[in-house]
Amino acid sequence: MTDTPTTTAPAAAAWEAPLAGGPLDATVDVPGSKSLTNRLLVLAALADGPGVLHGALRSRDTDLMIGALRALGTQVEEGDVPSTLHVTPGPLHGGTNIDTGLAGTVMRFLPSVAALADGPVRFDGDPEARVRPMGPVLAALNALDIPIAGDDGGAVPTHLPFTVGGRGHVRGGSVDVDASGSSQFVSGLLLAAARFDQGLTLRHVGTTLPSLPHIEMTVDTLRSVGVTVDDSRDGIWRVFPGPVHAGEFRVEPDLSNAAPFLAAAVIAGGTVRVPGWPDKTTQPGALVPDLLTRMGGAASLDGDVLSVTGTGAIHGIDVDLRAAGELAPTFAALAALADSPTRLRGIAHLRGHETDRLAALAREITRLGGQCEETRDGLVITPRPLHGDVFRTYADHRMATSAALLGLRVAGLRVEDVDTTAKTLPGFTGMWLRMLAGSRTPE
Numbered sequence: 001m002t003d004t005p006t007t008t009a010p011a012a013a014a015w016e017a018p019l020a021g022g023p024l025d026a027t028v029d030v031p032g033s034k035s036l037t038n039r040l041l042v043l044a045a046l047a048d049g050p051g052v053l054h055g056a057l058r059s060r061d062t063d064l065m066i067g068a069l070r071a072l073g074t075q076v077e078e079g080d081v082p083s084t085l086h087v088t089p090g091p092l093h094g095g096t097n098i099d100t101g102l103a104g105t106v107m108r109f110l111p112s113v114a115a116l117a118d119g120p121v122r123f124d125g126d127p128e129a130r131v132r133p134m135g136p137v138l139a140a141l142n143a144l145d146i147p148i149a150g151d152d153g154g155a156v157p158t159h160l161p162f163t164v165g166g167r168g169h170v171r172g173g174s175v176d177v178d179a180s181g182s183s184q185f186v187s188g189l190l191l192a193a194a195r196f197d198q199g200l201t202l203r204h205v206g207t208t209l210p211s212l213p214h215i216e217m218t219v220d221t222l223r224s225v226g227v228t229v230d231d232s233r234d235g236i237w238r239v240f241p242g243p244v245h246a247g248e249f250r251v252e253p254d255l256s257n258a259a260p261f262l263a264a265a266v267i268a269g270g271t272v273r274v275p276g277w278p279d280k281t282t283q284p285g286a287l288v289p290d291l292l293t294r295m296g297g298a299a300s301l302d303g304d305v306l307s308v309t310g311t312g313a314i315h316g317i318d319v320d321l322r323a324a325g326e327l328a329p330t331f332a333a334l335a336a337l338a339d340s341p342t343r344l345r346g347i348a349h350l351r352g353h354e355t356d357r358l359a360a361l362a363r364e365i366t367r368l369g370g371q372c373e374e375t376r377d378g379l380v381i382t383p384r385p386l387h388g389d390v391f392r393t394y395a396d397h398r399m400a401t402s403a404a405l406l407g408l409r410v411a412g413l414r415v416e417d418v419d420t421t422a423k424t425l426p427g428f429t430g431m432w433l434r435m436l437a438g439s440r441t442p443e
């Protein structure tokens with residue numbers, strides 16, 4: 001995954017990012033967390049009875065998860081509002097296809113569910129998904145005696161497309177996994193492991209481990225459905241075999257999607273508030289208030305309302321974002337507008353995200369006249385005066401929200417394919433305009 005990103009989408013369809021007209025004063029209701037919604041959907045499909053999710057995110061990634069679980073035999077129905085989902089598990093069927101789109105959570109979480117199905121399940125996704133790393137999950141399942149085939153046979157594939165030869169049960173046991181490329185390799189194996197005959201002991205054998213909060217989220221979510229997990233040793237997780245209990249769950253707002261709105265207050269000045277902020281969470285977005293404070297904002301929590309106030313002054317930072325790589329595009333935008341250089345470290349694995357985010361951010365910030373250089377494991381951004389141009393997004397929702405942030409200060413910035421934000425936040429442009437107008441953005 002070292003190729004530089006390319007795109008062929010026409011610049012003509014680009015969205016004119018609005019300039020901030022003055023200090024903000026807005027309350028933004030952010031929809032549910034992608035990561036929690038897709039974990040809870042998977043566990044509901046593996047549960048011992050019908051369950052309910054409230055506040056679920058409805059977006060391309062979560063609708064792909066719903067579509068895939070339906071294809072495997074699970075009933076998923078909307079309640080009185082689209083964010084309420086009733087899930088009734090059924091026997092897991094093979095003989096089906098799964099469209100992963102560009103969703104890491106679908107392509108990495110469902111192969112071990114498919115291994116429990118009663119026949120082959122073929123996975124494929126967007127062209128951009130075919131270059132995202134899959135090898136460690138597939139090799140681990142293969143080591144547990146699950147046949148995994150690429151379209152042309154041969155060795156265990158390392159990328160989409162592939163077929164998981166579901167056998168109705170998985171032996172389980174112990175596997176070693178190099179998860180330095182993505183925490184989702186760990187989460188994807190742990191989520192289904194209580195349904196493996198022997199459960200699973202998973203040992204991470206790589207040099208670095210990104211997104212530890214997302215692995216803690218997996219462990220926490222498993223425990224919330226009655227699964228016993230031992231995570232007492234660094235880099236080793238043991239999931240005991242046993243039932244996954246059905247239940248009724250409420251999904252927290254997506255704190256990583258809240259990040260660009262809160263960051264807007266630091267850039268434009270004024271205050272942005274996000275209600276429903278959890279006082280305790282495994283979401284990496286929990287780091288946002290502290291990071292925005294270090295860059296010049298002031299954050300406070302009043303009840304469950306998180307407020308960020310800015311003056312327009314932005315300071316560069318040196319930060320290891322290993323735990324929260326999905327925040328990097330937001331902080332890269334802030335960095336390009338700051339009064340001193342920024343170094344973002346610990347995020348080499350972003351080269352395997354929706355696009356190679358390090359190359360994409362460096363290229364697009366440079367296109368606007370900025371200075372952004374890739375390092376071995378991150379970016380160094382040196383603020384320079386920026387000018388308007390087309391900002392390419394490479395099918396990456398967070399490139400689009402990052403561009404909207406830059407557009408608050410850079411006249412004439414046009415965001416290519418802004419609708420890519422539908423991956424996790426459909427309606428983003430409406431929410432952004434309402435934030436700028438100072439009116440509350442309904443969920």
Ligand SMILES: O=C(O)C1=C[C@@H](OP(=O)(O)O)[C@@H](O)[C@H](O)C1
Pocket residue numbers: 034035036104105181182183184187210211214325326349
């Ligand atoms: O498990 C999850 O829900 C996620 C884990 C992280 O993946 P990586 O560890 O690949 O960064 C994160 O970036 C992604 O947006 C969501």
Ligand SMILES: C=C(OP(=O)(O)O)C(=O)O
Pocket residue numbers: 102103104105326353354398424
């Ligand atoms: C990396 C991300 O997504 P995915 O779940 O597709 O890996 C992201 O949302 O920033």
